[in-house]
Amino acid sequence: MNRLLLAVGALLALVLAGCGVRPSDVITGGPAPASTVEGVRFYLLSDDQPTVVLRGLKPMKLDDLLSLLADGPTEAERAAGLTSEVPPGIAPVKVGTAGDGVLVSLSTDVRGLSVLAVVQIVCTIQGVAGAAPVTLVNGEQRRGPLSCPGYR
Template sequence: MNRRLLAVGALLATLLAGCGVRPSGVITGGPAPANTISGLRLYLIADGRPALVARGLKPLQQPSEIVDLLAAGPNAAERAAGFTSEVPAGIAPVKLTSEGTGTTVALAADVDGLSVLAVNQIVCTVQAMAGSGPVTLVSSGTRRGPLTCPPLS
């Protein structure tokens, strides 16, 4: 019986060895991406829509500082390149909390009074920092969201 089992096993191994992927030449995936962004990622406004900009590698002390940077607006180099910000000053204090797969951003300013561009700036920037989950903006009982960063072209 052991000989039959060995014979069946050898036959099976031979049959299975014939299946599979045929040899081919080397397939290259092309060059590595050349436009990776390192450092702090903010969304400022360029040509009437949110646009990603990168700032140095200085880490944030608190995640809420990201909204303060948006409210401060573009730096001199970014202004010279045509970037602006719709996020108003005085929007802090800000508190970011994770809830499941999303993030809630509590703002001092009324979220209903924010322009669509300001909301998109905040949502896109928070998503770039915290992950791809939805973002909800809240202030004194008012909610906007959950929201996701709109497709950027």
């Protein structure tokens, strides 16, 4: 008889405790919505991760794009904590095609570029030119073909 009372009490307590709208854990739904963007994409670094930035510029040639990348972050971008490892010495740059890939001629030693700098360059080019693999050359030196690392 006592056990029965206990069970009824527990049930009642459960009912009382479950009343109303309770806080929940984080519920994960579908993928985040993607929207279109305007402007020119560059890839800078945020905590050593390539991060996209947009500049409200008119579309331009890839050569000029890489030159702008070599100029480093703008004031606002630096203020937001973004950095670049692309040395200014890569300019002038010539971008051509080689088979189904993109051939980028830099004015600096491509082997001396840091991994992050290469990622910035490759991602910036692919952000405009699409999925074609990118090869960096300087005279006889070449790196690639390379692709921008994917994001989740």
